[in-house]
Amino acid sequence: MNREDERHLYLRVADQLRERIRSGELQEGDRLPSVPGLAADLGISRSTASEALKVLVSEGLAVARSGSGTFVRLPREPQRLIRAWYRSTPYGSPFMQDMDRQGREAGWTYESQTVQAPSEIRDRLGLDEPTGDVEDVVRTDYVFSADGEPVMLSTSWEPLAVTRGTPIVLPEDGMLAGQGVAERMLSIGVPIDDWVEEVGARLGTAEECERLRHAPGSILVTIQRTYYSGDTQVETADIVVPADRFTLVYSGKMGRVSGPDQ
Amino acid sequence: MNREDERHLYLRVADQLRERIRSGELQEGDRLPSVPGLAADLGISRSTASEALKVLVSEGLAVARSGSGTFVRLPREPQRLIRAWYRSTPYGSPFMQDMDRQGREAGWTYESQTVQAPSEIRDRLGLDEPTGDVEDVVRTDYVFSADGEPVMLSTSWEPLAVTRGTPIVLPEDGMLAGQGVAERMLSIGVPIDDWVEEVGARLGTAEECERLRHAPGSILVTIQRTYYSGDTQVETADIVVPADRFTLVYSGKMGRVSGPDQ
DNA sequence: TCGAATTTGTGCGTATGTATC
DNA sequence: GGATACATACGCACAAATTCG
Numbered sequence: 293m294n295r296e297d298e299r300h301l302y303l304r305v306a307d308q309l310r311e312r313i314r315s316g317e318l319q320e321g322d323r324l325p326s327v328p329g330l331a332a333d334l335g336i337s338r339s340t341a342s343e344a345l346k347v348l349v350s351e352g353l354a355v356a357r358s359g360s361g362t363f364v365r366l367p368r369e370p371q372r373l374i375r376a377w378y379r380s381t382p383y384g385s386p387f388m389q390d391m392d393r394q395g396r397e398a399g400w401t402y403e404s405q406t407v408q409a410p411s412e413i414r415d416r417l418g419l420d421e422p423t424g425d426v427e428d429v430v431r432t433d434y435v436f437s438a439d440g441e442p443v444m445l446s447t448s449w450e451p452l453a454v455t456r457g458t459p460i461v462l463p464e465d466g467m468l469a470g471q472g473v474a475e476r477m478l479s480i481g482v483p484i485d486d487w488v489e490e491v492g493a494r495l496g497t498a499e500e501c502e503r504l505r506h507a508p509g510s511i512l513v514t515i516q517r518t519y520y521s522g523d524t525q526v527e528t529a530d531i532v533v534p535a536d537r538f539t540l541v542y543s544g545k546m547g548r549v550s551g552p553d554q
Numbered sequence: 555m556n557r558e559d560e561r562h563l564y565l566r567v568a569d570q571l572r573e574r575i576r577s578g579e580l581q582e583g584d585r586l587p588s589v590p591g592l593a594a595d596l597g598i599s600r601s602t603a604s605e606a607l608k609v610l611v612s613e614g615l616a617v618a619r620s621g622s623g624t625f626v627r628l629p630r631e632p633q634r635l636i637r638a639w640y641r642s643t644p645y646g647s648p649f650m651q652d653m654d655r656q657g658r659e660a661g662w663t664y665e666s667q668t669v670q671a672p673s674e675i676r677d678r679l680g681l682d683e684p685t686g687d688v689e690d691v692v693r694t695d696y697v698f699s700a701d702g703e704p705v706m707l708s709t710s711w712e713p714l715a716v717t718r719g720t721p722i723v724l725p726e727d728g729m730l731a732g733q734g735v736a737e738r739m740l741s742i743g744v745p746i747d748d749w750v751e752e753v754g755a756r757l758g759t760a761e762e763c764e765r766l767r768h769a770p771g772s773i774l775v776t777i778q779r780t781y782y783s784g785d786t787q788v789e790t791a792d793i794v795v796p797a798d799r800f801t802l803v804y805s806g807k808m809g810r811v812s813g814p815d816q
Numbered sequence: 817t818c819g820a821a822t823t824t825g826t827g828c829g830t831a832t833g834t835a836t837c
Numbered sequence: 838g839g840a841t842a843c844a845t846a847c848g849c850a851c852a853a854a855t856t857c858g
Binding site: 370376484486490491492493494495497511513516535538539540544545546 | 565609612613614629632634637638736745746747748749750751752753754755756757773774775778781797798800801802803804805806807808
């Protein structure tokens with residue numbers, strides 16, 4: 293298990309703790325030895341003990357709670373997030389459906405503001421160069437949670453050219469709040485025909501990890517989703533989910549053309 | 555940009571450095587200020603300066619080279635890998651098509667062997683418990699390259715129950731070598747109707763990173779692909795691509811059922 | 817409600833090892 | 838070899854969060 297007899301003290305201490313987790317001696321939710329405790333037991337400095345615990349946290353095997361302790365957190369089998377079936381449904385957003393299917397309680401918080409779209413978003417929405425300081429999109433930041441635990445972040449951008457003057461300018465306002473983009477757009481006569489998702493992965497920023505209550509440096513799966521009505525983009529969103537919690541499931545029929553440009 | 559006026563010194567220093575990268579003052583490959591340099595310039599301790607640089611490294615914006623310095627490493631614009639259009643085509647595998655479209659020269663090496671499927675693969679292929687030591691799948695390991703550079707690894711599993719006694723038992727043998735699974739299966743009267751891809755991300759193992767000529771610890775996007783003919787699985791594959799090189803593009807029409815179990 | 821004890825996190829200092837130039 | 842750089846390891850102090858009596 294050990295590589296090259298491990299020159300560094302903090303790595304050896306981390307190995308030792310990891311082994312106690314692997315063997316089952318320390319179980320999910322158990323408290324790991326405290327920094328001062330470890331230091332005293334092993335005759336090492338508190339800094340070194342702290343470094344060792346940080347290794348486990350960065351590996352996702354533990355979470356540190358300030359003032360309380362460091363606790364074992366075994367990686368769960370990632371949940372499947374279905375992203376290609378039944379995309380349009382009259383009852384709630386795709387996320388809610390997915391959580392329902394898995395018997396978990398979905399929740400979300402959001403914050404909308406009207407802004408001028410940055411250039412990357414302009415590209416994705418097919419907007420022309422801005423004229424002066426005109427605000428031309430509604431940006432909504434979501435935090436989605438399952439059983440009260442934050443699990444997905446999303447930033448949605450909707451062009452005011454599409455929604456201005458309609459009852460759904462603010463996504464989470466009015467009768468169709470929480471209904472998903474497709475239903476809201478349909479209600480103002482803009483049916484969404486096609487979707488495109490661009491999937492990647494990267495390390496989470498400090499801010500993202502904090503909002504997801506994840507260790508800094510966690511791997512995130514990123515989705516850039518764009519919705520089309522005919523040939524025009526009517527919404528685009530940046531979605532991130534922690535890679536250790538979710539896998540995305542796409543599916544389709546073979547040999548069919550199913551993209552927006554055909 | 556800053557949240558809650560950033561209580562912590564090392565985070566403020568990190569912000570400052572990040573801003574110098576974002577603004578273009580520090581470019582790809584440039585050396586960031588050294589730990590002692592930062593400490594002297596800003597009147598902070600070396601430990602704090604070191605912590606600030608670690609933040610950028612953990613965000614993937616910089617790499618630290620012991621004895622040399624810490625250098626800016628901007629993420630490259632990833633290539634798009636189309637995974638939902640024109641899945642079945644008579645001319646070459648989906649990977650070849652994709653590279654063609656981008657004007658890059660596709661290549662691959664492979665190695666096939668007949669083995670007994672491990673339990674996880676049995677699940678994915680819907681195989682029963684093995685009887686003794688019977689070998690029941692053909693496993694093929696691929697390394698795909700673009701312009702001579704390795705960019706994608708794939709391990710494919712095909713049940714012998716489907717291909718035994720046919721000319722395509724070995725994927726890269728005979729007339730249909732390099733033609734993709736769908737064409738090969740079709741040639742023996744097994745049309746592939748549906749595909750399912752499960753997408754995740756994780757750190758690459760040392761071996762994977764080496765085979766991809768990537769730095770150890772790179773983030774990989776993982777795909778578990780399964781092909782169905784009717785209700786039976788006829789192939790499954792584990793595909794990995796470096797997250798800094800590729801994003802995956804999926805697309806579809808809204809509100810259609812397009813999965814294998816409907 | 818308050819305070820004492822504990823724990824993590826941050827920040828400072830120093831020293832040493834080792835890689836790079 | 839010498840200078841410089843990062844990484845590890847030690848020490849200490851204090852702040853902030855949590856727990857518990």
